[in-house]
Amino acid sequence: MMEKWLDSLITATPQEGFELAIKLARMGVKYTQPDADIRSKLRPVYEQNADSLTLASQVVAIHYQTVAQANNYWK
Template identity: 55%
Template sequence: MTTTERLSLVTPTVEEGRDLAIKLARSTVKATQPDAEVRARLRPVYAEDPLALVAIAHVVAAEFATIAAANDYWR
C-alpha cells in the first residue's frame, strides 16, 4: 500500500472483512520483516510450528474484531 492509498475498514460482507483481516496481518509481517528473501527462508520454519500458527490466527482474529466493530458487526 502506498502512502497515498487509503485503506477503509468498511466491507460489505463478513467474508470480505475476514479477507481484509488476513491482508492486514500479512502486511504487518511484511512491515516487520521487509526482506522478502528472509521471509521466504523463514516460512517453512513457522509453517511447521503449531504455536506460530496459533499466534498468527490470534493476530487475524484481533484485526477481524477491529474490522467487525468498524462495520457495526454487519447489522
C-alpha cells in the same frame, strides 16, 4: 515508505472482513521485515509449527475485532 495498500476498513461481507484481517496481520509482519526473500524463507518454518500457526491466528483475531466493529458487524 510503503506504497498504498489500504483504502478502507469497510468490506461487503464478514468473510471479506476476515480476509482483510489476515491482510492486516501480514502487513504488520511486512513493515517489520520488509525483505520478501527473508519472509519467504521463514514461511515454511512457521507454517509447519502448530504454535506458530495459533499465534498467527491470534493476530488475525485481534484485527478481526477492529474490522468487524468498523463494519458494525455487518448488521
